[in-house]
Amino acid sequence: MNFLAPWWVPLAVAGLTVPPLVLLYFLKLKRRQLPIASTLLWRKAVQDLQVNSPFQKLRNNLLLMLQLLILAAAAIAVSEPMLRGQGGPGKVWVLLIDRSASMSSREGGETRLDQARAEAHTLVDNMRSGDQAMVISFADRAQVVATLTSRKEALHRAIDSITQSDATGRLTEAMALAEAPTSQVGERSDDENPITSAEYVLFTDGRLADAANVQVKSGTMQIVRVGQTADNAGIVSLDVRRHYERPEQLSVLARVRNFTGRKLSRDVSLLLDGDVKSVRTAELEPLAVGKDLGQLTLGGVPAQGSEVIVSFELSLATAAQLEVRLSGGDAFPVDDRAFAIVAPPRPVTALLVTPGNRYLRQLLASLPLEHHEVWTPQEYENAPEDKLVQDGRCKFDVVWLDAHSTNRLPPGNFVFFAAAPLIPGVETGEVLKQQPFLDWDETHPILRHVPVQAISVFSWLDIKLPEDAIPLIEGPDGPVMALLRRERNQYLISAFGIFDETRTHVNTDWFAQYSFVAFGYNAVRYLTGSSTIGQQPPVAPGEPFTVPVKPGISSATVRRPDGSTEKVPVRASDLLTYGQTDRVGIYTVSPGLSGDDARAVNLTNDEESFIAPNDDFRIAAGEVVASQRVERANRPLWRYVLAGLLAVLCVEWFVYNKRVFV
Amino acid sequence: MSTAIKRNHLLDPEFMSRLERLDIVSRKIFAGKTKGERRSKRKGQSVEFADYRNYVVGDDLRFLDWNIYGRLERLFIKLFFEEEDLHVNVLIDASRSMEFGDPAKALYAKRVAAALAYIGLCNYNRVSLCAFSDRFGPEMSGIRGRRLIHQVLGFLSDIEPDGIGNMTAACKHFAIRYPQKGVVIVLSDFMDKGGYEAGLRYLVGRHYDLYAIQVLSPEEIDPPLAGDLRLLDVEDADTADVTVTRALLNRYKQNLRGYCEGLREFCTRRGVSYLFTSTAVPFDQMVLNYLRRRGLLR
Numbered sequence: 016m017n018f019l020a021p022w023w024v025p026l027a028v029a030g031l032t033v034p035p036l037v038l039l040y041f042l043k044l045k046r047r048q049l050p051i052a053s054t055l056l057w058r059k060a061v062q063d064l065q066v067n068s069p070f071q072k073l074r075n076n077l078l079l080m081l082q083l084l085i086l087a088a089a090a091i092a093v094s095e096p097m098l099r100g101q102g103g104p105g106k107v108w109v110l111l112i113d114r115s116a117s118m119s120s121r122e123g124g125e126t127r128l129d130q131a132r133a134e135a136h137t138l139v140d141n142m143r144s145g146d147q148a149m150v151i152s153f154a155d156r157a158q159v160v161a162t163l164t165s166r167k168e169a170l171h172r173a174i175d176s177i178t179q180s181d182a183t184g185r186l187t188e189a190m191a192l193a194e195a196p197t198s199q200v201g202e203r204s205d206d207e208n209p210i211t212s213a214e215y216v217l218f219t220d221g222r223l224a225d226a227a228n229v230q231v232k233s234g235t236m237q238i239v240r241v242g243q244t245a246d247n248a249g250i251v252s253l254d255v256r257r258h259y260e261r262p263e264q265l266s267v268l269a270r271v272r273n274f275t276g277r278k279l280s281r282d283v284s285l286l287l288d289g290d291v292k293s294v295r296t297a298e299l300e301p302l303a304v305g306k307d308l309g310q311l312t313l314g315g316v317p318a319q320g321s322e323v324i325v326s327f328e329l330s331l332a333t334a335a336q337l338e339v340r341l342s343g344g345d346a347f348p349v350d351d352r353a354f355a356i357v358a359p360p361r362p363v364t365a366l367l368v369t370p371g372n373r374y375l376r377q378l379l380a381s382l383p384l385e386h387h388e389v390w391t392p393q394e395y396e397n398a399p400e401d402k403l404v405q406d407g408r409c410k411f412d413v414v415w416l417d418a419h420s421t422n423r424l425p426p427g428n429f430v431f432f433a434a435a436p437l438i439p440g441v442e443t444g445e446v447l448k449q450q451p452f453l454d455w456d457e458t459h460p461i462l463r464h465v466p467v468q469a470i471s472v473f474s475w476l477d478i479k480l481p482e483d484a485i486p487l488i489e490g491p492d493g494p495v496m497a498l499l500r501r502e503r504n505q506y507l508i509s510a511f512g513i514f515d516e517t518r519t520h521v522n523t524d525w526f527a528q529y530s531f532v533a534f535g536y537n538a539v540r541y542l543t544g545s546s547t548i549g550q551q552p553p554v555a556p557g558e559p560f561t562v563p564v565k566p567g568i569s570s571a572t573v574r575r576p577d578g579s580t581e582k583v584p585v586r587a588s589d590l591l592t593y594g595q596t597d598r599v600g601i602y603t604v605s606p607g608l609s610g611d612d613a614r615a616v617n618l619t620n621d622e623e624s625f626i627a628p629n630d631d632f633r634i635a636a637g638e639v640v641a642s643q644r645v646e647r648a649n650r651p652l653w654r655y656v657l658a659g660l661l662a663v664l665c666v667e668w669f670v671y672n673k674r675v676f677v
Numbered sequence: 678m679s680t681a682i683k684r685n686h687l688l689d690p691e692f693m694s695r696l697e698r699l700d701i702v703s704r705k706i707f708a709g710k711t712k713g714e715r716r717s718k719r720k721g722q723s724v725e726f727a728d729y730r731n732y733v734v735g736d737d738l739r740f741l742d743w744n745i746y747g748r749l750e751r752l753f754i755k756l757f758f759e760e761e762d763l764h765v766n767v768l769i770d771a772s773r774s775m776e777f778g779d780p781a782k783a784l785y786a787k788r789v790a791a792a793l794a795y796i797g798l799c800n801y802n803r804v805s806l807c808a809f810s811d812r813f814g815p816e817m818s819g820i821r822g823r824r825l826i827h828q829v830l831g832f833l834s835d836i837e838p839d840g841i842g843n844m845t846a847a848c849k850h851f852a853i854r855y856p857q858k859g860v861v862i863v864l865s866d867f868m869d870k871g872g873y874e875a876g877l878r879y880l881v882g883r884h885y886d887l888y889a890i891q892v893l894s895p896e897e898i899d900p901p902l903a904g905d906l907r908l909l910d911v912e913d914a915d916t917a918d919v920t921v922t923r924a925l926l927n928r929y930k931q932n933l934r935g936y937c938e939g940l941r942e943f944c945t946r947r948g949v950s951y952l953f954t955s956t957a958v959p960f961d962q963m964v965l966n967y968l969r970r971r972g973l974l975r
Contacts, residue, residue: 046905046906046907046918047904047905047906047907048906048907048909048916049902049906049907049908049909050777050908050909050910050911051777051896051897051900051908051909051910051911052774052777052778052782052866052868052894052896052897052910052911052912053774053866053868053870053910053912054908054909054910054915054916054917055868055870056868056929056932056933056936057908057917057919057929058917059932060919060925060928060929060931060932061917061919061925063928063932064924064925064928
């Protein structure tokens with residue numbers, strides 16, 4: 016048995032309380048005087064009792080003894096006795112606490128994060144002297160909330176400070192953070208400190224998308240799996256589109272999915288600026304019948320009837336904030352609401368900058384644009400600012416640049432053919448000829464209905480792009496078509512043009528295919544979709560978003576979904592970037608540009624909405640021990656001491672009453 | 678509590694009439710002072726024939742048995758039993774401890790003494806009443822005849838319990854002062870810190886027909902006490918600090934039983950009749966039943 020309190024605490028308590036108690040017993044008891052016939056027999060009786068009792072002194076002062084016993088028990092209780100816990104000397108614990116969206120699932124009045132915190136507290140209580148621990152909380156990003164320390168109060172405080180996030184759970188970064196300090200400890204242990212490798216304890220419900228990539232390089236990982244319920248149905252995607260040809264017509268498509276093992280019927284409501292506009296009922300089949308949901312992975316389960324797409328059509332000629340709400344409570348309310356910011360309808364305009372390209376002119380002419388202009392490269396470069404730029408943005412929604420690389424790139428959308436934006440990180444090299452397309456992303460909206468394999472291209476430029484560029488078509492040496500975003504600009508770069516570098520021969524047969532028109536349609540729609548046709552690009556919880564603000568201001572206020580506000584500095588390019596998007600809802604920036612001052616943060620993540628705890632949780636490599644809970648090793652004994660104290664009090668009460676009421 | 682009570686509180690007339698049928702029995706035949714209604718050791722002039730003896734000069738010729746002389750021609754004197762009076766002595770403990778109890782032990786003792794005195798007076802016995810505490814007296818000695826019962830009742834009523842009981846001195850004094858044989862009845866609680874043995878030995882030594890009647894109150898037999906108390910001895914103001922527990926009470930009762938048993942055994946060994954009574958026992962029942970059953974009365 017150990018005592019948590021220092022040795023002097025019980026001594027001090029005893030020193031303060033025992034002498035007054037004993038002194039009290041030196042005071043004479045005030046006795047009631049009673050006349051009797053003779054004290055002869057009474058004296059004899061008292062003497063007899065004293066003589067016959069082997070513990071006569073004890074009997075005389077039984078009350079004193081009982082009270083001394085009580086004081087001793089209290090002194091022991093104050094010293095916080097503990098039964099010796101388990102574990103070897105000087106362990107290093109790394110507590111990884113999942114605070115992702117699924118951990119907000121509520122069961123039995125508390126969330127999974129609450130359960131995880133409680134288990135973590137138990138583990139900290141179990142720590143022996145010499146043990147050290149660090150606490151890392153993670154959702155999409157990891158954060159060290161307590162560095163390696165042996166101070167339990169600091170660890171308890173750190174555990175309590177962990178807040179819920181609505182972001183998805185990713186373990187990789189947390190493990191990277193965890194392994195850095197523990198490896199230092201390991202090095203130190205080689206010389207004087209006998210600390211062994213770290214014990215990683217992961218508190219999670221097991222829904223971590225990247226768990227299969229995580230490796231435990233040294234030490235062991237214990238997984239404390241919290242949560243039991245799978246009771247959830249949620250909105251897993253939300254798509255809001257304006258009709259391409261009738262921009263005032265709005266289509267809202269919400270994908271609702273049942274993650275439970277039973278059939279559900281849920282009302283899906285559409286709210287426009289807080290008012291309910293329409294309600295649909297979604298009948299949802301069970302995710303899986305007769306199977307243990309904890310053993311399932313979403314990838315292995317066909318959607319069947321468990322997923323329903325609910326569509327709403329409405330006419331909306333203004334900007335608005337949309338909300339789709341799923342009725343009926345479940346354990347995981349985060350995905351029962353999804354938000355969208357709808358920009359006002361605006362007709363699309365385009366500019367074609369080309370030394371002469373009738374195929375592109377025909378393409379633009381075929382697209383449903385309000386109007387388009389065709390400039391030569393010289394006209395483009397020499398055009399006065401007001402002809403090209405309006406309100407800090409390019410006057411044209413999409414600028415098509417044919418065989419003209421330029422650095423005149425006002426905020427806007429650009430499509431380059433056989434050219435590239437002259438910006439840092441983008442380089443053009445020599446012409447590569449007669450090479451095949453190796454790979455392409457046919458799922459990307461720009462390449463929808465575009466059979467890339469049917470396109471023949473004779474040559475293209477060797478373009479080096481930054482790593483964050485999204486390749487759409489790849490050749491042997493690099494991207495052939497890619498999408499690059501830079502601040503408020505989007506660049507769709509095609510390394511090949513319609514004509515070859517001499518502009519005397521056509522370079523491709525693409526213009527003769529219907530997919531060329533489809534590509535043009537897709538490109539305009541995709542590039543302008545965020546600002547003119549439909550909703551603002553969706554933001555996942557934890558991801559930063561960027562909002563343009565009025566030129567010249569140095570800071571703006573972000574109003575979060577819970578109503579709190581935060582002052583955020585604005586960068587030089589009149590852009591505000593905000594990263595604390597850990598809760599779903601609408602984030603509004605003020606002062607912002609009218610119609611473009613808010614962003615919606617939605618979970619819309621199948622994996623995170625599938626809250627059934629993962630019974631089959633695995634990591635890539637390392638020793639893993641799974642458990643449901645942390646066993647309490649350091650059992651506090653003060654409760655038992657207190658119970659004993661109460662028992663003694665009861666005995667005292669009994670003895671006292673026995674003496675008085677004969 | 679004052680024991681100076683009215684005389685008719687000691688004995689009421691109806692009870693007195695029931696007492697008149699009783700007589701005090703002496704287990705021994707004593708020589709009395711005067712002629713009485715009780716057969717004496719001595720031969721005398723009663724009607725009951727006792728024996729013959731030879732005539733000697735000087736004998737009263739009236740007691741010659743002439744019928745014998747006619748048959749045998751020898752002179753025999755007829756002897757008759759002498760009937761003499763009986764000394765009935767009642768010793769009453771008048772120490773302050775006798776004031777204890779409800780009713781007080783002293784009152785109870787006085788009633789018993791009055792009843793015995795009345796029985797004695799009715800049977801022409803010579804009745805003496807002596808009170809004692811730390812000193813001997815008051816006393817009323819040698820009265821005879823029922824007409825004096827009022828004096829007896831007055832005497833008893835005037836006895837005021839006071840002082841510390843000293844049985845040894847009292848008995849010694851009594852033995853010296855009352856050498857005549859007779860019945861001696863000691864009414865006391867026998868709670869004498871100096872001990873009762875020496876006193877009783879003095880009485881036993883005088884060959885009295887001795888009766889020891891121990892009177893205790895119910896409060897002494899089963900004390901209704903609880904808690905932390907300072908017990909004050911009403912006689913000598915001695916105090917005893919006690920915490921009354923069940924164990925202490927049991928021990929007290931055990932000691933009391935032992936004390937009484939010791940007294941009884943002491944008396945039995947020496948031919949003394951011992952009677953124990955509680956003031957809770959009705960006084961008339963005590964006299965009419967208990968004393969008759971123990972052979973003091975008939």
